[in-house]
Amino acid sequence: MLRFLALYTSLALAANAAAAAPVDWQAARDAGLPKLIESEPSAVPGIEFSDVDGATHSLSDWQGQVVLLNFWATWCAPCREEMPSLDALQRERGGERFQVVTVASGRNPPAAIERFFAEENITELPSLTDPKMSLARAFGVMAMPVTILIDAEGNEVARMTGDADWASPAALALIDQMLAE
Template identity: 40%
Template sequence: MLAIVTIVAAVASLMGGEAHAQTPEQACSLATTPLLPTTINRLIETKPPCQMPDLAFSDGDNRPLKLSSFRGKVVLLNLWATWCPPCVKEMPSLDRLQSKLGGERFAVVAISQDKGGAGVVVPWLATNRLTHLTAYLDPQSTISQTLQTPGLPVSMVLDAEGREVARLFGKTEWDAPEMIARLQALISASPK
């Protein structure tokens, strides 16, 4: 937590505490949101929605995937790692969320940033009995670099067209009733 607070202070200082607006044509960059106490552990809308790049990653069998593989679904894209205590704490709620909402219109896509890839992540998910999440991997942290993430965990909600409509820095209880209600509203509002 101290590392996140330090990052928050540094980024807020650099950015002057002000948000930097984007045009809809711009690709998403997490560096555009100032990390302030009011933006940590809160789902905040991305206004206007921004187009997420077609990020590349792999599954637990090292088969290549792209974010566009999930078009047509609302996606909760989560970047995490097994060495990140807040990430580890939040993973069970992501697993429960996938169990409750996952299907034709929604998917949790939790992409591990662990350098050990499948050899670390697949056994970790099994040991922790997280059976509803698929192992997705980005061992070179290419996605974190592309999106300029300030730390982990970080999550983005993408609509069915692949546009980011909300983001959350830090951890949360993804299966809390109020969060499920917000996600269901985003699913309902997303183009089919």
């Protein structure tokens, strides 16, 4: 734990000291996000998806914000483990400049999503769906969960396959670095 605190502190200080410095992806991996892979920045697809009420959305709805996009499913055990930390990250850092956007991909009826959120006490995350997996396919998602980091210009900059503790000091420091850019 002390190691993570030291790494988080150094990452936070580095982010504050050099606001325009690039994200230190290796430090994030070393601090607790080992499966995080930096991507060559590329524009995210403009594919539409919906919320549980049927309203249509696209990632451009979050243009100008850093976005942590998470593909998940109600039947996915690692997703169930990860979702509370995504909720905590949104509670801790969500706002005008950053959003956690969770998209239930595949067969996830609205009632199942609502039940999942209630069982896991998820209160801060949107109830978005991609029933035909159009958005997931456009991102090359083959398994769940998959998390994609999108910069404020709308470019994918990193991704992770598998679950993570998104409320950890490593994740908070990573988001702080992205917001400092």
